[in-house]
Amino acid sequence: MNIHIIGGGNLGTSVAIGIAKFSSKHHVTLTRRNADKIKHLEALSITVSANNTHRIQEADIIILTVKPYQVELILSEILPVINNKIIASAVSGLSIEMLQDKIGAANQAIRIMPNVAAQFGASATCVSYLEQHTEQGQKMVSLFKDLGTAPVIDEKLMDAATVLAASGTAFALRYIRASMQAGIEIGFDWQTALEISAQTVKGAAQMLLEEQTHPEQLIDRVTTPKGCTIAGLNDMERHGFSASLISGIKTSLRQIQE
Ligand SMILES: NC(=O)c1ccc[n+]([C@@H]2O[C@H](COP(=O)([O-])OP(=O)(O)OC[C@H]3O[C@@H](n4cnc5c(N)ncnc54)[C@H](OP(=O)(O)O)[C@@H]3O)[C@@H](O)[C@H]2O)c1
Numbered sequence: 001m002n003i004h005i006i007g008g009g010n011l012g013t014s015v016a017i018g019i020a021k022f023s024s025k026h027h028v029t030l031t032r033r034n035a036d037k038i039k040h041l042e043a044l045s046i047t048v049s050a051n052n053t054h055r056i057q058e059a060d061i062i063i064l065t066v067k068p069y070q071v072e073l074i075l076s077e078i079l080p081v082i083n084n085k086i087i088a089s090a091v092s093g094l095s096i097e098m099l100q101d102k103i104g105a106a107n108q109a110i111r112i113m114p115n116v117a118a119q120f121g122a123s124a125t126c127v128s129y130l131e132q133h134t135e136q137g138q139k140m141v142s143l144f145k146d147l148g149t150a151p152v153i154d155e156k157l158m159d160a161a162t163v164l165a166a167s168g169t170a171f172a173l174r175y176i177r178a179s180m181q182a183g184i185e186i187g188f189d190w191q192t193a194l195e196i197s198a199q200t201v202k203g204a205a206q207m208l209l210e211e212q213t214h215p216e217q218l219i220d221r222v223t224t225p226k227g228c229t230i231a232g233l234n235d236m237e238r239h240g241f242s243a244s245l246i247s248g249i250k251t252s253l254r255q256i257q258e
Contacts, residue, residue: 006062007074079104127141
C-alpha cells in the first residue's frame, strides 16, 4: 500500500519510520511544511515533501498526525484532489463523526491513537471505526499490528486511550527515571542503572504480553515470603505508589476532556 502521512512531527515521523522498518512492504510519503527537517528520512526510502498533495492520488491510506487547529487547512488542500480514500486521524479530540462530516461520504474516516514507540515497532495503537467501514478499519489494524499491538476500541474510550497509551509513555519513562535514581543511590553509575531499569521494565512487559496473564500472578513469582521484594512493594504502596499512578491517569483524562 501507499501510505501518505501528513504532519511529520513527533508522531508522524515515528509512524513513518515504524512502517519503513517493520512494514516495509508499504511505501510511505511524509509531509510537513519544513520538509528539510525530515529530509534525512529519505535514507529509509521514505518520500519526503512539503506538498501535502504530492502523489496523494496514489495513496491507499492517508494518515493525519497534525495538531487539531491544522486540520481544516490541510483538508481544504487535499479534499479537492482525492476520492475514496481511507483517512486515518491521530488528531486528539477529533471524533470520527466530525472527521467523516468534513471529508464527505466518498472517503472513510478511521480514528487511531498510536504512540511514539511506533518507531521501534512497539506502539499500542488503539483503532476505532464505524461498522460500515470495518474493511478499512481492519486494514489499519493490520498495518499497526506490524508496529506493535492494535486493539480495536469503542470510540468513547479514545480519550482514555490517549492517556493510557500516549501519555502512558511519559508515565512509564518517569517510573524508569525513579528506578534509575534509586539505582544510583544504591551504588550504580547512571548508565548502568538506566540499562538495568529500562531492560527490567521491558522484560516485565514482555512476560505479561507473552503469557497473557495478570501482573499479580507474575509478581507472585518474584516475591519470596519474608523476602526483600514484598518488603519493598509494601513500602511503596504505603507511600501511595498505585494510588498516585491511578490518580495521575484520572487527572490526565479530566484535563483532556475539559
Ligand atoms: N506525540 C504523541 O505522542 C502523540 C500521540 C498520539 C496522538 N498525538 C496527536 O498527534 C498530533 C500530532 O502531535 P505531535 O506531537 O506529533 O505534534 P508535532 O510534533 O507538533 O507535529 C505536527 C507536525 O505537523 C506539521 N504541520 C503543521 N501544519 C502543517 C501543514 N499545513 N501541512 C503539513 N504538515 C503540517 C508540523 O511541521 P511544519 O511546521 O514543518 O509544517 C509538525 O511537524 C496531535 O493532534 C496529537 O494530539 C500525538
